[in-house]
Amino acid sequence: MALFRSSTLLPQCTSCVRRFTRQNLDAWGSQQTRTISKKAKEAERNIVVKLLKDVPRFGRAGSYVPLNPSLMRNRWFPARVADYVPATQLKQMKAQEVDMARDFSYGVRLNLEEAEEDEEDLLRRPKHYIRPIEIDLLSPERSMELLNTFVPPTIDFYRQRIEQDKEPKERYGASGAADILTAAAMGSKAKAHTDAIYGSVSTADLVATIKGALAHNDEAARVMLNEADVRFVSGHEEGDASRVKQLGTFKVEIRLPSAEEPIIRNIRIRAKESEV
Structure with missing residues (x-):
């Protein structure tokens, strides 16, 4: 009798079975899944290295900081900026809770303080007095x-x-009309x-x-x-x-x-x- 009752609750036709299965899959797929962020992935890929030189925004020489493996392999290690940390030493450092964080403010704060000190020095520096030019005028x-x-x-x-201008010479054979015109022309000029x-x-x-x-x-x-x-x-x-x-x-x-x-x-x- 119990088997009959349970069998009656199950879908009997293929279409009902398909619909029942799809509902269960939708309910399972609606559940939220957690994804790892890009920064978290990069932090997981980073390795701990020991700085051999002072590096701004990272830390002083001798500090342990996380670094991208490709950057360490291609640039920092060939240039002797940092050195690899052995796994055994890294395990001991973690057990001793040694600080292995990057110092983003290193080098930047010092530059700002130096700039402020330079400005204060300029303000404190005595200004040279420039005497104006004095002209002693005569009375x-x-x-x-x-x-x-x-x-x-x-x-x-x-x-x-x-x-x-020299006086014009007397012209012989000239007509009276020509003499009149010449005299008029000479008279029109102002005598200097x-x-x-x-x-x-x-x-x-x-x-x-x-x-x-x-x-x-x-x-x-x-x-x-x-x-x-x-x-x-x-x-x-x-x-x-x-x-x-x-x-x-x-x-x-x-x-x-x-x-x-x-x-x-x-x-x-x-x-x-x-x-x-």
Whole structure:
């Protein structure tokens, strides 16, 4: 009777047997399985070696650290960076609970501390005092005295004279109309001054010459003279007292800022051919 009851609980047809088996397989496959992580696998593959040199992020010489076998075989052992640890010695070390962990902070912390010490040394180091350049300026009165002493009464310049057009020769046989046209053309040209020169003598030329004369004395060389401190009193064109464009002797005025009275000097402009 009991056998009959148990047999009635089992599936009778093939499709029922197949469905019953699949349910049992699904229930068994739904169970969770534990997998080993990549780091754990690498830790299992590592071997313990003895460092022969100080290695940053690993440890000091004489320390025991785990290392990848391929790295030890290809690089560290040929370079005598580390040595293998015999199995018997490794067993004794494990029994004595010797530290065989890698020191990731070794070498890095020391560098940071050294850098901090260098910065502190720079802050503590005394700074050298750089004295600013001091220029002892002369008073306007003293500068005018030096100008009056070292600038000669007459300063000579040499320029080339502009050659004047010669009078046209009388042409015989020319018609009256041609003479009228020629006279009109000549009259349209502005007749230049008989002593006109090429270029000019400007206040810049005069200042350069005066500075050359002052350079022979240490105190006079400190006189500050600009173009604005010099102007022509005579010989210049109307509205422009900074240059002269003709031969002759002219007067120039030199006055420094804050000076009470100016210095008057003669400027003599000669033709170049008169130098010989």
